[in-house]
Amino acid sequence: MWKTIVKKEILENILSYRFPLFGLIAMVLIPLGMYVSQLDYAKRVRDHDEQVRLASEAASSLNIQDVMAGTVSIKGFRRPALLSVYTRGFEGTLPRYYEFTQEGTKPGESSSGEESILSVQGKVDFVFIVQMVLSLVALLFASDVIAGEKEAGTLRAMLSNRLPRDAILAGKIAGGYAALWAPFAGAFLVGLLLLVLGAFPVFGGDTPARILVVFLAASVFLLAYFTLGTMISASSSKTRTALVAILLVWAFFQLIMPKLSDMIAALVHPVRTETQVSLEKSLLAGSLGMETAKELGRQFDLIFGSAPKGTANDEKSPERIKWDALKAGIEQGAKERRAQQLGAIDETYRQQKRRQQNLAVNLSLVSPSAAFARLVADVCGTGELERTKYAEAVQAHARTLDGALFSKVKRTLMIHAGGGTSLGFSAEPVDFKALPQFKIAPASLADVFKANWKSLLSLLFWLVAPFAAAYIRFTKYDVR
Amino acid sequence: MTDANPILKADDLSKRYEDGVLAVDHLNLSIYPGEVYCLLGANGAGKTTTINLFLNFIPPTTGTCYIKGIDVNKDPLEAKKHVAFVSENVMLYGNFTARQNLDFFAKLGGKTDLSKNDYYQVMRRVSLQEKAFDQRVKNFSKGMRQKLGISIAIIKDAPAILLDEPTSGLDPKAATEFLEIMAELKTEGKAILMSTHDIFRAKEIGDRVGIMKEGRLVMERTRQELQYEDLVKIYIDYMKSEPLAI
Numbered sequence: 001m002w003k004t005i006v007k008k009e010i011l012e013n014i015l016s017y018r019f020p021l022f023g024l025i026a027m028v029l030i031p032l033g034m035y036v037s038q039l040d041y042a043k044r045v046r047d048h049d050e051q052v053r054l055a056s057e058a059a060s061s062l063n064i065q066d067v068m069a070g071t072v073s074i075k076g077f078r079r080p081a082l083l084s085v086y087t088r089g090f091e092g093t094l095p096r097y098y099e100f101t102q103e104g105t106k107p108g109e110s111s112s113g114e115e116s117i118l119s120v121q122g123k124v125d126f127v128f129i130v131q132m133v134l135s136l137v138a139l140l141f142a143s144d145v146i147a148g149e150k151e152a153g154t155l156r157a158m159l160s161n162r163l164p165r166d167a168i169l170a171g172k173i174a175g176g177y178a179a180l181w182a183p184f185a186g187a188f189l190v191g192l193l194l195l196v197l198g199a200f201p202v203f204g205g206d207t208p209a210r211i212l213v214v215f216l217a218a219s220v221f222l223l224a225y226f227t228l229g230t231m232i233s234a235s236s237s238k239t240r241t242a243l244v245a246i247l248l249v250w251a252f253f254q255l256i257m258p259k260l261s262d263m264i265a266a267l268v269h270p271v272r273t274e275t276q277v278s279l280e281k282s283l284l285a286g287s288l289g290m291e292t293a294k295e296l297g298r299q300f301d302l303i304f305g306s307a308p309k310g311t312a313n314d315e316k317s318p319e320r321i322k323w324d325a326l327k328a329g330i331e332q333g334a335k336e337r338r339a340q341q342l343g344a345i346d347e348t349y350r351q352q353k354r355r356q357q358n359l360a361v362n363l364s365l366v367s368p369s370a371a372f373a374r375l376v377a378d379v380c381g382t383g384e385l386e387r388t389k390y391a392e393a394v395q396a397h398a399r400t401l402d403g404a405l406f407s408k409v410k411r412t413l414m415i416h417a418g419g420g421t422s423l424g425f426s427a428e429p430v431d432f433k434a435l436p437q438f439k440i441a442p443a444s445l446a447d448v449f450k451a452n453w454k455s456l457l458s459l460l461f462w463l464v465a466p467f468a469a470a471y472i473r474f475t476k477y478d479v480r
Numbered sequence: 481m482t483d484a485n486p487i488l489k490a491d492d493l494s495k496r497y498e499d500g501v502l503a504v505d506h507l508n509l510s511i512y513p514g515e516v517y518c519l520l521g522a523n524g525a526g527k528t529t530t531i532n533l534f535l536n537f538i539p540p541t542t543g544t545c546y547i548k549g550i551d552v553n554k555d556p557l558e559a560k561k562h563v564a565f566v567s568e569n570v571m572l573y574g575n576f577t578a579r580q581n582l583d584f585f586a587k588l589g590g591k592t593d594l595s596k597n598d599y600y601q602v603m604r605r606v607s608l609q610e611k612a613f614d615q616r617v618k619n620f621s622k623g624m625r626q627k628l629g630i631s632i633a634i635i636k637d638a639p640a641i642l643l644d645e646p647t648s649g650l651d652p653k654a655a656t657e658f659l660e661i662m663a664e665l666k667t668e669g670k671a672i673l674m675s676t677h678d679i680f681r682a683k684e685i686g687d688r689v690g691i692m693k694e695g696r697l698v699m700e701r702t703r704q705e706l707q708y709e710d711l712v713k714i715y716i717d718y719m720k721s722e723p724l725a726i
Contacts, residue, residue, distance in 0.1 A: 154573060
């Protein structure tokens with residue numbers, strides 16, 4: 001019996017003004033969004049390739065003197081994510097590259113610097129269209145599913161037959177959603193076709209699978225919103241009441257909750273800014289460096305103060321041998337202290353930040369919209385997972401470069417008792433051509449699902465809970 | 481007639497709403513195959529509530545409704561197999577054609593193997609204009625909608641038909657056509673319960689006429705009895721009488 005309802009719902013929607021209107025909206029917005037995103041992606045890739053080329057040219061002329069002079073800056077670039085055409089996510093805010101120097105790593109500029117103020121609302125990409133436009137359309141489509149039939153009196157006519165209410169509800173959701181899904185799926189395919197025609201590499205690696213996941217996630221997201229709208233409709237006796245409730249719910253889930261969760265998390269778990277942490281680290285590093293320089297100066301003066309002139313340059317003299325051993329010990333100790341104390345600052349910051357972010361994420365997942373956006377951003381390589389992988393890759397590369405390059409040159413600064421300073425260098429040979437390349441380990445789809453179990457759970461909840469609530473409301477719905 | 485089992489039966493039926501209003505008060509009613517029972521009464525007398533109780537749209541406070549011997553409250557789906565319903569303003573899907581509406585409701589009524597011609601035949605039977613068969617019903621007049629509503633009831637072929645003020649707002653010609661169809665259905669053995677304000681047509685079509693006031697069935701007359709009595713006078717007398725102590 002529910003199939004009859006499904007067919008009727010589809011036919012009724014097709015015959016109404018809503019179907020062509022929504023079809024038009026979807027067919028214009030989604031392919032257009034994809035096309036613009038594709039152009040934007042192509043531009044970012046060109047910029048990236050050019051920057052990589054320039055950096056590799058600069059790296060090819062490096063020599064040990066540059067390292068000794070402390071002017072070496074090796075850049076590790078992040079290639080724009082291929083599927084950022086579906087969602088920009090953190091793409092605009094992630095640094096395009098990191099600079100690796102003897103003093104540490106620092107982020108390069110991000111592409112957000114080139115964007116207009118209007119882009120803070122979000123780029124009109126596929127996820128934005130689904131989140132902000134189609135979710136509202138799904139809710140509006142569902143607004144009169146029950147209340148509208150009651151107002152029209154057709155619900156009484158239906159229920160005067162041998163028709164269980166659960167069959168009506170299931171049929172109306174399935175049919176109404178099918179009428180919504182078909183134009184959406186069509187528009188998605190047209191968008192995909194545009195990518196293919198634009199020679200976009202959609203068929204490489206696991207890209208087709210990822211695109212399929214994006215499509216399925218969007219389909220589930222829209223179904224969740226449609227079911228939510230049905231639940232509201234089944235709780236209202238008039239379509240107008242349902243519409244007001246729907247707009248409030250939409251605003252809460254789309255606009256308020258995701259932003260509110262960040263604010264609440266910042267209030268509950270306040271964290272210092274990255275600039276403050278960076279400043280603290282700089283001050284500490286300077287202070288440690290100063291202490292080490294003073295200690296080295298003091299020891300140097302003690303060993304070579306009464307020694308004949310030139311003893312310090314005689315590698316075989318007992319003073320020099322003693323000095324070399326002492327210096328190595330002091331420098332090693334300083335290095336370890338520096339690593340330990342700076343690492344502790346970093347670790348504390350990371351822990352605090354993680355706690356704040358976890359709270360923000362958990363709160364935001366109350367909204368199906370946030371769950372959808374997080375999942376798809378990770379699938380497309382522009383989400384939290386990519387940011388983490390990028391940060392991990394930067395840390396790993398910094399360690400590798402330190403071993404392969406920066407630690408080969410030792411700069412020894414000494415501050416003597418009288419206030420005088422001296423600077424010494426020692427260097428080991430470096431094979432610049434064999435320096436490791438910066439790489440970000442890509443997150444597999446399995447990693448994405450593992451990292452997004454909460455988002456998946458949230459989406460599942462928003463599929464099941466509104467249906468259950470709609471069912472309960474509808475079984476007690478006054479059809480008179 | 482009373483030897484047969486009633487198709488529609490209200491047994492000590494009462495309905496008190498949440499706001500305390502007693503809409504139906506200990507109603508006892510039996511309608512037999514081939515019988516038209518007209519329920520008269522002012523607005524709020526309990527006529528529509530009675531129909532809503534038969535359709536299980538609301539649960540009774542006490543008492544039981546039976547359709548073909550099936551307790552409506554206990555087995556509403558099975559009971560609804562045996563009843564068709566036509567409301568005052570026949571509600572249809574405006575963007576559907578007459579045939580599409582008929583097809584949808586016929587399927588809901590369990591008739592899944594009907595052809596286009598079957599639908600056309602039923603619509604011809606209720607004198608719906610041929611050109612309207614495949615027109616969208618949103619532009620139909622009330623009379624046309626009512627005819628289509630009757631078509632839906634006919635095509636379901638249920639032994640009981642509930643009509644909630646079906647002639648309200650119809651022009652005299654349409655109302656007469658409607659009563660002719662009712663008479664045909666009666667001869668086919670349908671048990672028809674019709675709530676109405678229309679005293680004249682109730683007298684014309686009803687085998688029995690009951691008057692409801694404040695939820696109670698205060699008077700009942702057969703067609704034979706009404707030959708010697710003035711139904712209008714009876715009705716007005718009952719309406720004027722003192723409120724009932726409820």
